[in-house]
Amino acid sequence: MKKSLGAKVLAFPAPVWVVGTYGKDxxxxxxxASWAGICCSKPPCxxxxxxxxTHSYHSIMARKAFTVSIxxxxxxxxxxxxxxxxxxxxxxxxxxxxxxxxxxLVDAPYVNEFPVVIECKLxxxxxxxxxxxxxxxxxxxxxxxxxxxENGKPSIGSVNPFLYDTGQMKYWSIGxxxxxxxxxxxxx
Amino acid sequence: MKKSLGAKVLAFPAPVWVVGTYGKDxxxxxxxASWAGICCSKPPCxxxxxxxxTHSYHSIMARKAFTVSIxxxxxxxxxxxxxxxxxxxxxxxxxxxxxxxxxxLVDAPYVNEFPVVIECKLxxxxxxxxxxxxxxxxxxxxxxxxxxxENGKPSIGSVNPFLYDTGQMKYWSIGxxxxxxxxxxxxx
Numbered sequence: 197m198k199k200s201l202g203a204k205v206l207a208f209p210a211p212v213w214v215v216g217t218y219g220k221d222x223x224x225x226x227x228x229a230s231w232a233g234i235c236c237s238k239p240p241c242x243x244x245x246x247x248x249x250t251h252s253y254h255s256i257m258a259r260k261a262f263t264v265s266i267x268x269x270x271x272x273x274x275x276x277x278x279x280x281x282x283x284x285x286x287x288x289x290x291x292x293x294x295x296x297x298x299x300x301l302v303d304a305p306y307v308n309e310f311p312v313v314i315e316c317k318l319x320x321x322x323x324x325x326x327x328x329x330x331x332x333x334x335x336x337x338x339x340x341x342x343x344x345x346e347n348g349k350p351s352i353g354s355v356n357p358f359l360y361d362t363g364q365m366k367y368w369s370i371g372x373x374x375x376x377x378x379x380x381x382x383x384x
Numbered sequence: 385m386k387k388s389l390g391a392k393v394l395a396f397p398a399p400v401w402v403v404g405t406y407g408k409d410x411x412x413x414x415x416x417a418s419w420a421g422i423c424c425s426k427p428p429c430x431x432x433x434x435x436x437x438t439h440s441y442h443s444i445m446a447r448k449a450f451t452v453s454i455x456x457x458x459x460x461x462x463x464x465x466x467x468x469x470x471x472x473x474x475x476x477x478x479x480x481x482x483x484x485x486x487x488x489l490v491d492a493p494y495v496n497e498f499p500v501v502i503e504c505k506l507x508x509x510x511x512x513x514x515x516x517x518x519x520x521x522x523x524x525x526x527x528x529x530x531x532x533x534e535n536g537k538p539s540i541g542s543v544n545p546f547l548y549d550t551g552q553m554k555y556w557s558i559g560x561x562x563x564x565x566x567x568x569x570x571x572x
Contacts, residue, residue: 199526201525201526202524203428203521203522203525205422205425206502207421207500208399208538208543209397209547210399211395211398211421233395233399233421233431235510235515238514238515240392241515242393269562272563273567276563276566280568291572292572314395322510324427325424325425326425327425327429329423329424329519334391335391336390337394338389339386339387339389339394341386341387348389350394351551352396352554359547359558360565361565363533363540364533365564366563367561367564367565368558368559369558369561370547370556372557373556374460374556375554376555377548377553378464378467378468383464
């Protein structure tokens with residue numbers, strides 16, 4: 197018998213992604229989002245859900261583009277700060293000592309110090325209530341060579357992304373490999 | 385200097401959620417989705433992205449409802465199987481020895497053996513290409529009492545959800561608590 201907890205966003209796990217945009221004066225800005233994920237394989241799409249009250253919301257609306265830079269666990273404090281301060285009155289790149297790189301493919305900046313970045317053009321805007329989903333088609337993924345395995349794909353262990361725990365409002369690390377996915381043989 | 389990997393869904397981390405639906409003959413069915421996440425706080429909403437080729441896609445279209453049951457790492461094999469076999473020709477609940485519980489709130493079943501379940505009514509359908517996003521408003525979250533902390537919220541460590549690694553197509557466990565989120569004082 198399960199206990200009812202009410203209509204709340206208690207879902208695990210949520211990613212911690214840093215959304216890069218340009219503001220009105222082409223000021224590079226970042227904000228952290230955990231209402232975010234992959235939403236289509238072909239075309240490859242991810243989304244971030246932002247509140248209209250945020251600076252980044254209006255930047256995405258204006259520029260029709262955003263990036264996602266995936267922080268490693270050693271940047272948990274920077275990511276947390278980027279989710280609290282506003283680009284309206286704070287140059288978060290400068291404050292955090294992070295380097296803004298202008299994407300050559302979309303009208304948005306990304307974070308050089310984070311190991312994987314995803315460049316997106318806005319293809320869908322879905323207002324849902326407090327949050328609006330911005331669906332971006334992935335134009336390119338870029339990664340530090342240090343996190344790539346021999347097959348050319350990034351190693352999640354080397355990227356070392358972290359999670360947001362919606363229950364206790366904490367950040368959690370990833371753990372260890374459990375098994376391959378799509379194992380068709382001999383399980384049941 | 386980052387290396388370009390192309391336009392691919394290489395984003396970390398992705399959740400592993402099990403979507404519960406009723407098919408044509410009210411046959412309870414589950415399928416595993418990692419293109420899934422939280423997308424709005426008010427009203428509380430999550431989404432799952434499914435291919436039209438799946439049985440579950442048509443069930444959600446017909447019933448306007450779905451559940452998400454969050455498996456623990458000890459059910460990684462069951463979750464993997466539920467993402468491979470089709471409800472068209474397989475009774476996955478029976479095959480996996482899992483128990484289907486009929487939601488009293490929405491027209492969909494959930495998995496009794498998984499510690500947290502989320503009951504959703506369909507509020508938005510967003511076709512994107514190979515995948516269609518189904519946005520569900522959360523009507524209730526239910527959890528086993530064994531995973532609840534004193535504040536009444538589930539412990540991510542006790543739920544022990546796991547992740548999908550889009551790079552190497554493997555499942556990964558969660559690790560450890562890193563820090564509180566929304567720490568306003570004294571970092572920068």
